Every structure is written in structure tokens, then in C-alpha cells.
Amino acid sequence: MRLYNSKIAYGWISIALHWIAAIGVIWLYFLGENIEHAKEAGLPRAEVAGMVNYHAAIGALFFLFLAGRVISHYVQRQPAKPDQHRYLNLLSSAVMHLFLLMIAIQIVTGPLVIWTRPAAIDVFGWFSVPSPFTTRNSGLHELAEEIHALAPNLFWPLLGLHVAGAVKHLVFDKERTSLRIVRPPKA
Template identity: 45%
Template sequence: MSLRNTRAAYGWAAIALHWISAVGVTALYFLGDQMEDAPDRAAKIAAQNLHVSVAVLLFSFLGARLLWSLSQPHPRALESNVWLHRAAMAVQGLFLLMIAVLLVTGPLAVWSAARPIQVFDLFAIPSPFPVRIGWLREAAEEVHGAATKLFWPLIALHVAGALKHLVIDRDGTLQRMLWVKHPRQA
């Protein structure tokens, strides 16, 4: 398997960035839940710091994934039904939109409180706002929370599509993201 994508298959870089992103976004979802369920202020702050630190780390992988995706050919679709292919593209587009909204509103929620973003207590990204902006903080938190509501429905649709390709179509679509050669591709 090569580093780069071809019209027939994803390269190992695209596959690795996909799975790192998937695990990272899922971890952030659960860390966000942990933050909401924190028993006291100290636990909430600790959970928020971990959530934000992981988000900053993941931001670099998501940026790399986006740049890599834009610079690479996309393997041709194996889906023969044009409507299902469009639905799959819509789900992927909504995933990217959800992630983009979360990556903008998360830092805004912290910075609009005139606080820096602390990253694993190693360094801080200073706030561009010298004073607290309450309405921006509330709006950013509201939009951030609303965007997370898309997470599970999109995961369910994405997994359902992958299972359809694996069980019904048996066309090798899922194998292209698992480093496994499908018999038709061998």
C-alpha cells in the first residue's frame, strides 16, 4: 500500500488520518459528556482542560486530514446507486461541517471568557479578547452544544452505510479504510 491515494484505493496516510480523527472526535464527545456530568466545579474545570487539550491536539490531525484530502485524488465510488452515493456525500459533508463548527465554537467559548486555552499544562494559547464577552460565550456554548447533537445520528448513518457495503454490496468499500485488500482489488 502506498502513502498516496489512487483512483482505486486510499493510501495509508489518508486511512491513518481518518481513524485518528474518528477516535479523536469520539473521545472528545465523551470528554464533553464527562465535563457536563462533573460533580463539582473543580472536576468540571479538570474535565474541560482535558477536553480542550485533546481538541487542540486533534485540531492538527484534522487540519492535516483536510489538507491531505484536498491534495489527493479520491478513489472512485463503488456505490452504483446515485442517490445513496449522494446521501453518503451529504453525511460526510455534515460530519465535516459539524467538526468545523465545533473547532470554531470551542475555542470561542474559552476565549470569550478572556481566558487562554491551556494545552496539557504545557503551553497556553492566549485569548484574543482582553475582556469577557458574555453574549459571545453563551452563543458559542449554545452552538457548540447544538452541533454535538449531530454526532450520534451521523455515526449511525456512517456505520449503516459501511455495513451495507460490507454485508449487502460486498464491494470492498469498507476494506479500503481498513488496510485490507478486497478479493476484487487483489
């Protein structure tokens, strides 16, 4: 079984992390959007707090996969770029780096929003992740909250470009680049 990337293919670690992180990011994005809408609609504080706790618990469950996705991209070699215009390869790299940056920002600022209160992240009562802070840090709390609300604005443009690239290879160029992230080649 091919675990690691080679110069022509992704290995199973990259493939598994790509899809688990994709599910996590999309799920967390929509849970986050619900929080934003609930705040705008002026829902009771307790209801919004419940939504925030749910979002944070899912975030904590996905944390290692999201961190693993970012780290694995930078510690493993990446398969060669497809044979297409240099600018398209530059665009696809930029989209990938910005996506990974957005994930890194969210998994750092999300926990900070809770920890700077200071409070522990409670994961459905199963376990909790205690805060490294002992007193409230309002400055860091507000900064983390603002950045955490701002970075997901990258989500739709990046997802759109990422999916458009995959469709281009599959449908228009009729080649197998996009399938490299589904399973490694047999040989």
C-alpha cells in the first residue's frame, strides 16, 4: 500500500487527510455561518452559546486531522504539476496555499476565542480541552474572534476555484490529474 506521496502520485495519508479535512472544513463552515446568522437574528444568548459550543466541539474532534492536513502538505513531497499553462499551475498552487492558510488560521483562532475567556473546550461531555490561560485576555479574545470571523470569507472563492480546476482536468482536458486524490495508481 502506497502511504506517502511520490513524484507522480498522492499516497493514502494525503488522500485520507484531504477528504477528512474537506468534510471537517465544510461542516465547520456551515456551523459557523449558522452562529453568525443566529447573532444577526438576535437569538437568545443561551441558544447562540449552544451553537458555539457545538461548533467548537466538532472543531476539536477534527483538530488533529485539520492540523495533519496542513502539516502533511508541507512535509511531504508533492506530485508533479499537470502539463498545462504555467499561470494555471501558479493559480492552483496559490489556491492550495491559501486554503491551508485559512485552515491553519481557523484552528488556531477558534480555540483561542474560548480559551481567552478563559474556558475549556467541552466536547459533548466526553472530554474537555482546558485553557492554557488562567485569566481573561480581552485583547487576544477580540483579535482571535475578529480573525476567525474574517478568514472564512476566503471559503467560497477558494472552493470555487479548487473545484473548477478539478472539473477542468476531468471534463475538458480528459486526463487523470483530479483522480490522483481519489486513489494511488496500482503500479
